[in-house]
Amino acid sequence: MIFRIWPEFLNTLQAGVQRRILPELWDWVFLPVLEAPSWVVPAVLGAVLLAGLARRRG
Known part of the structure; x- marks a missing residue:
């Protein structure tokens, strides 16, 4: 997905x-993240943030 939007960024x-x-x-690290489907990274970040909020309240 990033390659379609900004291919020079990946080289840099x-x-x-x-x-x-x-x-x-x-x-x-970087290559597996870039090869994953585009929804995986935001989903993982969201799960980490939700876990942090749940931990803070509990």
Whole structure:
């Protein structure tokens, strides 16, 4: 989905992660997230936020 919207961003992101942080981080973290269906990342973030709210109230 990101490639359709902004393809240059992926090249810049990959180069930045591999050069400045850790080359393996691209393969271990970023690539699986980018290959997941586009609804997975917002769903996981929403679940984490809901769990945080439930924990705070309980």
